[in-house]
Amino acid sequence: MRALVRRLRDGETLVGDGAWGTQLMARGLKPGESPDALCLSNPDALVEVAGLYLDAGADLITTNSFGASPLNLERHGLDGRAEEINRAAVATLRQVVAGRALVSASVGPTGRILAPYGDAEREVVFESFRRQTGALVEAGADLICVETMIDINEARLAVEATRTHSREIPIVATMTFDSTPRGFFTTMGVTVEQACSELVAAGADIVGSNCGNGIDTMVELAREFTSHAAVPVIIQANAGLPENSGGELVYPESPEYMANRVGDLMDLGVRIIGGCCGTGPDHIRAIRAAVDSSCRPNRE
Numbered sequence: 449m450r451a452l453v454r455r456l457r458d459g460e461t462l463v464g465d466g467a468w469g470t471q472l473m474a475r476g477l478k479p480g481e482s483p484d485a486l487c488l489s490n491p492d493a494l495v496e497v498a499g500l501y502l503d504a505g506a507d508l509i510t511t512n513s514f515g516a517s518p519l520n521l522e523r524h525g526l527d528g529r530a531e532e533i534n535r536a537a538v539a540t541l542r543q544v545v546a547g548r549a550l551v552s553a554s555v556g557p558t559g560r561i562l563a564p565y566g567d568a569e570r571e572v573v574f575e576s577f578r579r580q581t582g583a584l585v586e587a588g589a590d591l592i593c594v595e596t597m598i599d600i601n602e603a604r605l606a607v608e609a610t611r612t613h614s615r616e617i618p619i620v621a622t623m624t625f626d627s628t629p630r631g632f633f634t635t636m637g638v639t640v641e642q643a644c645s646e647l648v649a650a651g652a653d654i655v656g657s658n659c660g661n662g663i664d665t666m667v668e669l670a671r672e673f674t675s676h677a678a679v680p681v682i683i684q685a686n687a688g689l690p691e692n693s694g695g696e697l698v699y700p701e702s703p704e705y706m707a708n709r710v711g712d713l714m715d716l717g718v719r720i721i722g723g724c725c726g727t728g729p730d731h732i733r734a735i736r737a738a739v740d741s742s743c744r745p746n747r748e
Contacts, residue, residue: 456680464722465501482524484516487536505736511537514556519576531583538587553589577609591618598634607650621652656682680719687726699726703734710738
């Protein structure tokens with residue numbers, strides 16, 4: 449499993465997959481329904497989405513476990529089935545990828561705010577992540593991806609909880625940033641430099657950002673990440689910021705538009721490039737082609 453980190457450190461660029469939420473909604477996920485419950489109730493939908501991203505050229509396929517921490521599942525009355533859901537999320541994808549890609553196990557925020565700003569105690573949040581990541585590691589995930597975090601303390605707890613189960617499994621940790629006149633900050637005030645330092649100290653092997661920004665802003669954010677990070681960097685941009693079109697939210701950045709900035713990310717040293725909200729298989733296919741083109745010998 450450590451071979452992934454060596455590959456990235458040696459300069460290889462890998463392609464992640466794209467958004468899952470919109471793909472699952474197109475396959476029957478209802479508003480307010482737990483997306484993670486589909487791991488048990490409709491695994492065929494996961495197989496279909498994973499297959500589309502695999503065929504588009506993704507090297508990493510993400511499990512449908514973003515909200516599958518017990519604390520998050522509690523709102524749906526599913527906290528007692530957390531381990532079952534997370535194991536199923538990994539098992540379903542392992543069948544699909546069949547060695548053609550790595551299974552990246554998604555771990556998102558718990559939806560609770562840590563004390564003293566909120567009422568969630570550190571021990572409770574840590575235990576929630578410990579249960580989730582234990583099931584993901586046990587089921588055979590190739591890596592754990594702690595993602596879309598805004599609180600460095602919650603992100604650290606997720607990484608540290610994973611490390612109680614395995615010292616070897618690669619851990620990706622990404623946070624979501626806003627562009628401000630003073631620079632990049634998460635909603636909770638975390639800087640890129642702080643994220644790089646504290647996430648690595650907690651045990652992350654790969655750091656970066658996902659969600660919240662289109663590709664142009666993500667290139668600037670990547671510039672800051674690669675100047676501070678002592679480990680490989682991952683960037684997964686939205687297809688722009690959502691716009692209202694006829695009462696529906698649409699993401700404006702086309703696959704071609706996003707792919708045109710892939711070379712810039714690679715020039716900065718970004719080692720994993722994928723998509724987030726608004727991206728689909730066509731975006732990943734275009735990113736795959738751009739990465740392959742940029743990796744050709746004698747590139748100018």
